[in-house]
Amino acid sequence: MVKSTKWIDISVPLKDGMVHWPGDPEIKIHNIKDMRKGDRATVAHLSMGSHTGTHMDAPAHFILNTKTIDQMPLDSTVGLARVIEIKDPESIKIEELKKHKIKKGDRILFKTKNSALCWNTNDFVKDFVYISDDAGHWLGEIGVKCVGVDYLSVGSFRKGGHEIHKALLSKNVWIIEGLNLSKVKPGKYDLACLPLRIMNGDGSPARAILRKA
């Protein structure tokens, strides 16, 4: 059988003025040279926080003297992955995860109601589905390679995301945030997601794509 080559883009478009985490820098994209204005080439100036749109968190985002984004093992986010659909409308909890036989070394992307709801508006959505602290510790103990979520943080906006980030990052679970999984059904996929190689970076925007495995 010929292997399917249809890749699905699960990253969100980076746009001037797009939604961002409250308190993080605004996203600014504008041309400083523009052929439509007579310049010989078009060149944009980009200005944004390291956690903009679809992006990755390195352990150094929350823990001093740990791995930075340029030190990420490439196979953390390139290889077989599972998209798991979460029914809970509030948070991702251990009880629901236990049904999915998650193993050490898995790459796991969580599809929640966020994918359908949160990206339809440019307003920041405060009540997005997040990973509970307990589930974060549980995933860290299992030792998954990476965890992806479909809005701008693994942690709750209202309760704060400090503990959940540390639970994952202290176990070298690399975090992908800001995915849009609305076009993807639960199942097994080939994942390719790579952050920019920002020296000593705490995180970076990333492009993420999936192909049915």
Ligand SMILES: [Zn+2]
């Ligand atoms: Zn982040």
